[in-house]
Amino acid sequence: MGNNILLGHGSGGKLSHKLIKELFFTYFDNPILKLQTDSALLTLERSTIAFTTDSYVVDPLFFSGGNIGKLAVCGTINDIAVSGAIPQYISASFIIEEGFSLKELERIVSSMAHEAKKAGVLIVTGDTKVVNKGQCDKLFINTSGIGILDDKYKSISTGETIQAGDKIIINGSIGDHGMSIMAARNFGNFKTEIKTDCASLNHMIKEILDTKCLVKFMRDATRGGIATILCELTESKNIGIEIDESTVAVNENVCGMCELLGFDPFYIANEGKIILIASAKDADRIVDVMRRNEFGRTSAIIGEVVNNHHGKAVLKTGIGGKRIIDMLADEQLPRIC
Amino acid sequence: MGNNILLGHGSGGKLSHKLIKELFFTYFDNPILKLQTDSALLTLERSTIAFTTDSYVVDPLFFSGGNIGKLAVCGTINDIAVSGAIPQYISASFIIEEGFSLKELERIVSSMAHEAKKAGVLIVTGDTKVVNKGQCDKLFINTSGIGILDDKYKSISTGETIQAGDKIIINGSIGDHGMSIMAARNFGNFKTEIKTDCASLNHMIKEILDTKCLVKFMRDATRGGIATILCELTESKNIGIEIDESTVAVNENVCGMCELLGFDPFYIANEGKIILIASAKDADRIVDVMRRNEFGRTSAIIGEVVNNHHGKAVLKTGIGGKRIIDMLADEQLPRIC
Numbered sequence: 001m002g003n004n005i006l007l008g009h010g011s012g013g014k015l016s017h018k019l020i021k022e023l024f025f026t027y028f029d030n031p032i033l034k035l036q037t038d039s040a041l042l043t044l045e046r047s048t049i050a051f052t053t054d055s056y057v058v059d060p061l062f063f064s065g066g067n068i069g070k071l072a073v074c075g076t077i078n079d080i081a082v083s084g085a086i087p088q089y090i091s092a093s094f095i096i097e098e099g100f101s102l103k104e105l106e107r108i109v110s111s112m113a114h115e116a117k118k119a120g121v122l123i124v125t126g127d128t129k130v131v132n133k134g135q136c137d138k139l140f141i142n143t144s145g146i147g148i149l150d151d152k153y154k155s156i157s158t159g160e161t162i163q164a165g166d167k168i169i170i171n172g173s174i175g176d177h178g179m180s181i182m183a184a185r186n187f188g189n190f191k192t193e194i195k196t197d198c199a200s201l202n203h204m205i206k207e208i209l210d211t212k213c214l215v216k217f218m219r220d221a222t223r224g225g226i227a228t229i230l231c232e233l234t235e236s237k238n239i240g241i242e243i244d245e246s247t248v249a250v251n252e253n254v255c256g257m258c259e260l261l262g263f264d265p266f267y268i269a270n271e272g273k274i275i276l277i278a279s280a281k282d283a284d285r286i287v288d289v290m291r292r293n294e295f296g297r298t299s300a301i302i303g304e305v306v307n308n309h310h311g312k313a314v315l316k317t318g319i320g321g322k323r324i325i326d327m328l329a330d331e332q333l334p335r336i337c
Numbered sequence: 338m339g340n341n342i343l344l345g346h347g348s349g350g351k352l353s354h355k356l357i358k359e360l361f362f363t364y365f366d367n368p369i370l371k372l373q374t375d376s377a378l379l380t381l382e383r384s385t386i387a388f389t390t391d392s393y394v395v396d397p398l399f400f401s402g403g404n405i406g407k408l409a410v411c412g413t414i415n416d417i418a419v420s421g422a423i424p425q426y427i428s429a430s431f432i433i434e435e436g437f438s439l440k441e442l443e444r445i446v447s448s449m450a451h452e453a454k455k456a457g458v459l460i461v462t463g464d465t466k467v468v469n470k471g472q473c474d475k476l477f478i479n480t481s482g483i484g485i486l487d488d489k490y491k492s493i494s495t496g497e498t499i500q501a502g503d504k505i506i507i508n509g510s511i512g513d514h515g516m517s518i519m520a521a522r523n524f525g526n527f528k529t530e531i532k533t534d535c536a537s538l539n540h541m542i543k544e545i546l547d548t549k550c551l552v553k554f555m556r557d558a559t560r561g562g563i564a565t566i567l568c569e570l571t572e573s574k575n576i577g578i579e580i581d582e583s584t585v586a587v588n589e590n591v592c593g594m595c596e597l598l599g600f601d602p603f604y605i606a607n608e609g610k611i612i613l614i615a616s617a618k619d620a621d622r623i624v625d626v627m628r629r630n631e632f633g634r635t636s637a638i639i640g641e642v643v644n645n646h647h648g649k650a651v652l653k654t655g656i657g658g659k660r661i662i663d664m665l666a667d668e669q670l671p672r673i674c
Contacts, residue, residue, distance in 0.1 A: 012561030013665030039387035144481035224349030328350030
C-alpha cells in the first residue's frame with residue numbers, strides 16, 4: 001500500500017477500497033462489517049439501548065500504556081457500560097492527515113481490534129476521510145457505540161435514586177491518564193514514565209451488576225477528572241457530597257508531576273476510572289467484587305452523600321480542613337483525550 | 338459566550354457546560370439529550386436496526402444550498418434510509434479549531450436542528466473537542482445514526498435479489514453537490530452559482546417502500562459519484578449493468594463546469610441522489626411515486642441489469658458507443674463532504 005496515506009485513500013475509489021480491505025477488514029474482521037452495506041444491519045437482543053459518541057484528538061498519538069485507537073475503543077465502551085448497558089457494537093471513523101504513516105495507522109487499528117476483542121464488542125461500520133497536509137494534526141478518531149440495556153438499570157446513568165448516606169466508590173488511583181500524556185509530551189523535560197489507566201471497564205461493571213447490589217449511579221471520570229463529575233452530579237441533583245481526601249489514591253509519580261506542574265489530580269483526566277454510588281449496606285460488597293478485577297485492585301470508598309451543603313461537593317483535606325470542589329473554568333490540558 | 342471558540346469550550350468544565358446549554362441544548366432540544374447521561378437511553382420499536390457513521394470535513398463550510406451541518410445530518414439519515422430503515426436517532430460530535438466563530442457555529446448547529454426536525458430524527462447525544470489553532474481546519478463534524486429496520490427490507494442494502502432485467506433508477510440530476518463545492522471555492526474563478534442537492538431522502542424512500550413494490554437495492558451516490566456505486570455493485574455481485582447516458586440528467590451549469598475543469602459528472606459527489614434497483618414491472622410505478630416527492634421531480638430509469646459483461650458497468654454513450662465505467666484510482670476533489 002505504499003508507506004503513507006494519500007488523498008486518494010479517502011476518495012471512495014480504488015485506493016480507499018484497498019485500504020479498507022487490507023487494513024480495516026483484516027483487523028476488524030467480522031461478518032457484519034464485511035457485508036459492506038451503507039449501514040451495519042444489527043439484530044439486538046433488547047430494544048432498550050444506550051447510544052453514545054466521542055471524538056478523540058489526543059496528542060501525542062502514542063503514550064505509555066496506550067494510543068489514540070485503544071483510547072477511542074475503551075472510551076466508548078466505558079460510556080456505554082457506566083450507563084448499565086452491555087456494549088456490543090462500535091463504529092470507527094478516521095480523519096487522517098495526508099502523509100500520515102501507514103505503519104502507525106496499522107499499529108493504531110491493531111490496538112483497536114485487540115481492545116474490541118478483549119471487551120467483546122464488534123467494530124461494525126466506519127468511515128475514512130483524508131485531508132490535505134496541515135489541515136488536521138495527524139489523526140482524529142470518532143467512535144460511536146451501542147449497548148443493550150436492561151430496563152432495571154435505567155436509573156444508573158440519571159442517578160435519580162441517590163440519597164443521603166450513600167457511599168462514593170472509585171476503582172483506583174486518579175490522574176494517571178492525564179499525567180501519562182504530559183509525560184509523553186515530555187512537558188517540563190521529565191524523565192518519568194507514567195502509564196495511562198486506559199482500559200475497558202465493561203467486564204468489571206458486569207461483575208458488579210451481577211452481585212445484584214443496587215448500583216445507584218456510575219460515570220467514568222475522564223476529561224475534567226473526578227472533580228468535574230462530582231460537581232456535575234451535586235449541581236444537577238442538588239445533593240451534597242463529602243470526599244475524604246486521604247482515601248483517594250494518587251500514584252507517587254503522578255502526585256509528584258502534579259505538584260511540580262501545579263495541577264490538582266482531582267481535575268486530571270482518567271480513562272479507566274469510574275465513580276460509583278451505592279447504598280451504605282452494599283458498598284463494602286461492591287468494593288470487594290471490584291478488587292477482584294484487574295482494573296479495580298485498589299478500589300475504595302472515598303466519600304458519601306450527605307444531607308447538607310446541597311449542590312456542592314466538599315473535600316475533607318488531610319489536615320482536617322474542608323474546601324469546596326469547584327468546576328474548572330478553563331482548559332488546563334488541551335488534547336488529553 | 339464571547340465571539341470565538343476557546344480551548345476551554347472543550348475542557349469539560351464551566352465553558353463546556355455553557356456551550357452545551359446555550360447552544361446545543363437550545364437547538365437540539367429534546368428530553369433524551371437533556372438528561373445529560375453519558376449515553377443516550379433509547380427505547381426502540383424494533384430490535385433490528387441499521388447503524389452508521391460518517392465524518393464530514395467539507396471545505397468551505399458554507400456553500401450554496403447548504404453547509405457542513407446540513408450535510409452531516411442529511412448524509413447519515415440517507416445512509417440509514419437507503420438500507421430500508423427508518424432513521425430515528427443521531428449523534429453529533431464536533432472537532433473545532435480554537436478561534437472559530439461562535440456565530441458560524443450557531444448557524445451550522447441551527448441548520449442541523451432544522452434538518453433533523455424536517456426528517457423526523459432526534460439528535461440525542463454528542464461530544465465537543467477543541468484543538469489548538471492550526472491543528473484542524475475550522476470544523477469537522479461526525480454524525481452517527483440509528484434507524485429501525487423491518488426484516489423484510491434486509492436485502493435492500495446487500496442487493497442479493499438483483500437479477501438480469503432489473504431497472505436502475507435515479508431521483509434526478511448528477512454532480513450538483515461536488516460542483517457546488519467547487520463553485521464555492523471559486524475554483525477557476527467561475528462566477529456561476531451551483532446549488533448542492535444535499536437533502537434528507539428518508540421521506541421519499543418511505544413513500545417508495547409504502548407502495549409495496551419490491552425494492553432490490555438502494556444506495557446514495559455520494560463520494561465517487563454514481564460511477565463508484567455502479568462499479569462496487571457490479572464487482573461485488575458479479576453482475577453486468579448497462580447505463581444509457583442520454584437518460585442521465587446533468588444540470589447545464591454543472592455540465593459546463595465539469596467540461597471546463599475536465600471532470601466526469603459520473604464521478605462527482607451527490608448528496609441527495611440515490612441509485613435504486615427494482616424489477617422491470619415495478620420500475621415505472623416507483624418512478625411515478627418518486628416524481629411526486631420534492632426531491633425526485635426528475636427521477637428516471639437510467640439503465641438495467643444485463644446478462645453479460647458480468648462484474649462490469651458499461652455506459653452506452655450518446656453517439657452509440659459503449660465504454661466501461663471504471664473505479665476512480667485517485668482523488669479528484671478532496672474534502673468534498
